[in-house]
Amino acid sequence: MxxxxxxxxxxxxxxxxxxxxxxxxxxxxxxxxxxxxxxxxxxxxxxxxxxxxxxxxxxxxxxxxxxxxxxxxxxxxxxxxxxxxxxxxxxxxxxxxxxxxxxxxxxEKVILLCPAAHLKCDWKGQRHEMQDHVTICSLIKFQPAIDELNTVIKKQSEQIHCLYTILEKISSNHKKVCEESYMGTEVYCDVCTRKLAFGELKHRLHYCPQTDICSNCIKQHFP
Ligand SMILES: [Zn+2]
Ligand SMILES: [Zn+2]
Ligand SMILES: [Zn+2]
Ligand SMILES: [Zn+2]
Ligand SMILES: [Zn+2]
Ligand SMILES: [Zn+2]
Known part of the structure; x- marks a missing residue:
């Protein structure tokens, strides 16, 4: 370059x-x-x-x-x-x-940048000096490893993005199914057996699907 x-x-x-x-x-x-x-x-x-x-x-x-x-x-x-x-x-x-x-x-006189300039090596010099620099530049030695890591990171961020999208979809579908299955059902607290008010059903959704616990008991047992 x-x-x-x-x-x-x-x-x-x-x-x-x-x-x-x-x-x-x-x-x-x-x-x-x-x-x-x-x-x-x-x-x-x-x-x-x-x-x-x-x-x-x-x-x-x-x-x-x-x-x-x-x-x-x-x-x-x-x-x-x-x-x-x-x-x-x-x-x-x-x-x-x-x-x-x-x-x-x-x-021979043009000023060149180190081949690892993109890895922040700030060496500059003429062509005949480049050979010496290349043998001592540690960034050039790391370049293949760094490039490889970058490829892995890029691939993984794509996968994470993909998983995240899937997860969002599953969770929004699940929430809908869960809420629908609750309509008109009478639910009792598994701890104090009090009947849960409709507004408390969200606690069930939150801890779903293990237990039904009323808000008082949640405060008491899971502060
Ligand atoms: Zn013209
Ligand atoms: Zn012009
Ligand atoms: Zn020239
Ligand atoms: Zn260098
Ligand atoms: Zn659920
Ligand atoms: Zn309770």
Whole structure:
């Protein structure tokens, strides 16, 4: 994972205006356009602009973000890919923009993050330093175990969620059955044999299904 994966254009002034985005004024990155008007923008530029005004910034045509599709015109994309850039990390010049990701994969000067950066290792360094770090980074050693644990945890939380849903359903069904079976029945306290008032039946439901106990006895015996 690189953190300064950037380049600058060589002879930016000589780049044809058809290749420039009217929003950021740089050559298009990930160009998109809408069929309705055909104007082309960088995907990021038009997405940001649309947060404020859902219109084509060039012709004011009313559009939605979903109207924009990637430009697939080969000659146009080739022209963008052939633009020459300079690597800001190693200062190598005349790299075709389309090959910049390949350059990044080998650039000796680019600053890389530890492969265990997501486990909070904050090491950064150049490619030739990475080998040394990898041999001493304890977080990398734990990574397979942590990944495995995470998988187990994720699976278990799904199961727990599932069980919880089932339990809720069972308990609501059971409560209904229990309440219905009680309608019109005379119930006596198993401890003092007093007849339970209707309002006390909820105690039975609470302790269900073992015993019927009146509220006085519950207070007395189960404080
Ligand atoms: Zn742009
Ligand atoms: Zn337009
Ligand atoms: Zn480089
Ligand atoms: Zn590390
Ligand atoms: Zn019950
Ligand atoms: Zn009682």
């Amino acid at each position: 690189a953190i300064n994966n950037s380049y600058e254009y060589i002879n930016e002034n000589s780049i044809h205006e058809d290749l420039l985005c009217s929003i950021c004024t740089d050559p298009f990155e990930d160009p998109v356009s809408a069929n309705q008007c055909g104007h082309v923008f960088c995907r990021k530029c038009i997405t940001d602009t649309f947060c404020n005004t859902p219109r084509c910034p060039t012709c004011r045509h009313d559009l939605v973000l979903e109207d924009f599709h990637p430009v697939t015109l080969r000659p146009f994309l080739n022209q963008l890919n052939q633009l020459l850039v300079k690597c800001k990390s190693c200062s190598q010049i005349n790299i075709q923009r389309g090959n910049f990701q390949d350059h990044m994969a080998n650039c």
